[in-house]
Amino acid sequence: MFSAVKRFLIGRPLKSTEVGEQKLSKTKALAILSSDALSSVAYAPEQILIVLITAGAMAFWYSIPIAAGVLVLLTALILSYRQIIHAYPQGGGAYVVSMENLGVNPGLLAGGSLLVDYILTVAVSVSAGTDAITSAIPQLHTHNVLIASILVVLITILNLRGITESASILAYPVYLFVLALFILLGVGVYKILTGDVSSNLHTPLGTPVAGVSLFFLLRAFASGSSALTGVEAISNAIPNFKSPAPKNAAKTLTAMGLLLAILFCGIVFLAYYYGIQPAEKETVVSQIASATFGRNVIYYFIQATTALILVLAANTGYSAFPLLAFNLAADKYIPRMFTIRGDRLGYSNGILTLGLTSILLIVIFKGKTEQLIPLYAVGVFIPFTLSQSGMLVKWIKEKPKGWLGKLIINAVGAIISFTVMMIFFITKFGQVWPVLIFLPVLVIIFHRIRRHYDAVGKQLRIASNKPVPPIEGNVIIIPVAGITHVVENSLNYAKSLSADQIIAVYVSFEREDEKKFEDKWNKWQPGIRLVTLNSYYRSIIQPLTKFIATVEKKANESNYRVTVLIPQFIPKKSWHNILHNQSSLLIRAFLLYRRDVIVTTVPYHLEE
């Protein structure tokens, strides 16, 4: 039943050899790996204006130099990540770069903050998309959390089906969004050039504004640089590209950078020229579109594709998170299960973990995940800074051909990223302080997991350790609950094993019952020794384990091993299990974890 549902949802299992067919072409990769970055065009310009308006509408002209600053940062990041892609073609991005060049802790810090960040990306972007949907259909507003959760489930299922399949479906909305914004920018600029738009709507560049401090402009810049979240995704997901993977990834990254630059600057420019003010109830993009086209079909097309891309931004996380988790798991810093390919060859445990944790966040924050945005932005600039610094160290150490140029690029990137990160910490400390607690905690957990895996490996390795002592003989203990075929079956098995000793154990709750059972037993199996234990507290496990411990102690002295044979009847239908006491399961779990005995279950299958 379960497997039928699973097959319906995610499709037939794929053979390991089909892994090549799951690789992405550049167009598809651009679509699913840049949706996060591109979607930020829908809100980042607005974030700048929201800060500027606190100094009055006069200050809006500052959005132009701020956008220029963001552009510089973007250029530095793109150039710098291109270098990372070529230097680390196996993917892993900031995590691998920091780990190799800066050391373990910076690596774990980068990896941990990116993992958390992808979870935040999914939660935040799906919540934002849901808000867009329920703004259009207000009757659904009370079901925000449910709708957002369903969307996450759908995206999760799509990704479990495999990346090529999800890319084929999700590419359309991304390109439609790009098309929609290009139409908007084209028509907008055309109207400005033809003088259709009054040139009196905006303050000229350079107008002096009272109360504008450097701190103020830095805050606006930090807000605007939220447009750059998601830029690193491609560097984490190189193994998903068709070969030559690094080359294709670098080209895709450049294309994404260009698109992002054009769209971001275009929107900032139009907003400035049209003199648009950020409003509570209408987004800046919506105001621009409505000023350019009025509320006609094109306007609604722009709005619809914007809502869609906000939801799909989540998908970037689904491409990058599992690969990053794979890298961390391969290095044994997180559970090994993240290295396993699922039925459809994706790292399904990573996909599922991402889906579940982001639903958890949505539920905990009741769908109001805006509060998480500053955390999310700061979580991006930490790995940005670390990866650029890592590259810096690499160039200095290795000094390859043309290293000075490369070094300068990464140095600029590192300095700007670090600056933005510090601006975030300084200007929004009240919102981002949790990062300072949970990232170190995460790093500590990574270390503890690694230490455990190392300890286990050491203990299991054959050469390193004293050999397991040989077994001199076997004692078999059979807990019996009555005189039945189930017990007979187990006794037959015990006899066939040529053990040195077989002991049947019966736990009675009443003295009378004890005597009666002994008599019956001695008539039925006179050859097998029966031990009866009286349980004053009506527990079977307690007297039984006490007895087993005594036998075990004695057996260990002469290198005998104790096997507990548990007779268990297996009902025909699984719902029947609730009708039978599961003492055997309890006994088994208890014995395995507490004592050094071997536990054998001898099944007796019922036919009715």
Add this chain to the structure above:
Amino acid sequence: MFSAVKRFLIGRPLKSTEVGEQKLSKTKALAILSSDALSSVAYAPEQILIVLITAGAMAFWYSIPIAAGVLVLLTALILSYRQIIHAYPQGGGAYVVSMENLGVNPGLLAGGSLLVDYILTVAVSVSAGTDAITSAIPQLHTHNVLIASILVVLITILNLRGITESASILAYPVYLFVLALFILLGVGVYKILTGDVSSNLHTPLGTPVAGVSLFFLLRAFASGSSALTGVEAISNAIPNFKSPAPKNAAKTLTAMGLLLAILFCGIVFLAYYYGIQPAEKETVVSQIASATFGRNVIYYFIQATTALILVLAANTGYSAFPLLAFNLAADKYIPRMFTIRGDRLGYSNGILTLGLTSILLIVIFKGKTEQLIPLYAVGVFIPFTLSQSGMLVKWIKEKPKGWLGKLIINAVGAIISFTVMMIFFITKFGQVWPVLIFLPVLVIIFHRIRRHYDAVGKQLRIASNKPVPPIEGNVIIIPVAGITHVVENSLNYAKSLSADQIIAVYVSFEREDEKKFEDKWNKWQPGIRLVTLNSYYRSIIQPLTKFIATVEKKANESNYRVTVLIPQFIPKKSWHNILHNQSSLLIRAFLLYRRDVIVTTVPYHLEE
């Protein structure tokens, strides 16, 4: 850890021989077994008035004859249940009586409806008590469901601690409530006799009222007879009494009947004489108390004890449900676990089931369990009718001394109970119809469970069946994941068992890996045959079980048995388990349920 918390909550385990100390004296039994019945005094008179007011306040005088009718019904039930107590001193009440005299299905119907009824009692009375609390402290109103659930948890814990302990704690509020109402009735009647209360407040008895039909009066009567729910509880709980149990139970029942009669009639009379109208925001009892005393200390004392007893009415369910469940489980109609005494000698599975299901109801109905009251009332009158009819049949069959008198008592009881039940069905069909669906479903489930237990018993009994065929030899299969101490440990064990054949099985995901592993193995354990299986779909279980099935088929032909030896390392701390793939657990479960092989877990305990 778990056992420390458990011991703190419910106390140290008791020895089976201490069961006598857990018996109830008459005063304690009266308190905990009659709280349900007595608490209905707080709302049943109001229920009558709520029906009567639809014909106008003039109709209120009908409450007196209706109360007389309820009194007749109460008398019949008390007399009749006294007879049941003496005839069936082992308890079980309506279930046992109907089962023995009317047959299996009527018995199951009575048992099933009582089980459901006790769950409803708990849900309804705790919700009502919570309403009383949050009416007093409106800030808590939004947390109704949580408060009600916490109250149920507290009552459950008290009952898990043992009945005597819960009786000692819960007896005070019950007796305080009785005291409070006696003060109210005494002062009320005194004021009427001294003429302190105007005699013009009520319509005289016999005043003709337009629109009063027989149907109308029957509805009012049915509403009033909700005062009788809980009357049967004592007959289900006889084994909880100190000996002589039946005699003590009968006396307690009579005392309860008398208290109930006095309080019920007193409240109805005062309400009538004071001309009190049922109001949305104030209960009838509150109005009477406030008219008698004004809002002074005594008034608040009455209100507080009333709220308390509404919550404690739940406790009656906790005394009766586990014993009824024990009877049904002993007859194999519900899972056997209900026959097991817990640490404190109560039937803890029954207590826990009652607690959990009633919390479930409270959560599902969001604390608004009033909607369940009609279901609850009809659920009581079904077993009332069945038990009386059962006694009728018994007297006719057995004809003991004085049987005619006994027969008349039960006949009157049966006829009235049946009538009330039919009135419920006719006047409130829209609310009680679900009973007609879920009771038959419940009876069918009871039958299926019984059939399963019978089938299992037949298959396990030694005499009845063909003997288990002897075992000619053993084949041992060991799934191995690598060359480690864990595997070495399992191999040593396998060798010590003198099996006829030992096969190690390795599942590889890649062809290369397969070859490499074979070479390593042959160097390490040249004596043990290794089979490597390639898994195209990265599943370990699938190729493994397929291989085991083949071996099993061949082994069965010559009466060999197949044992699958699973090497398992046990980490030192249990949280470590999440870091390791639990394939061995999956393999074990899959093999035991699907195939006829023996599954042995060979633990290797890690020391770090």
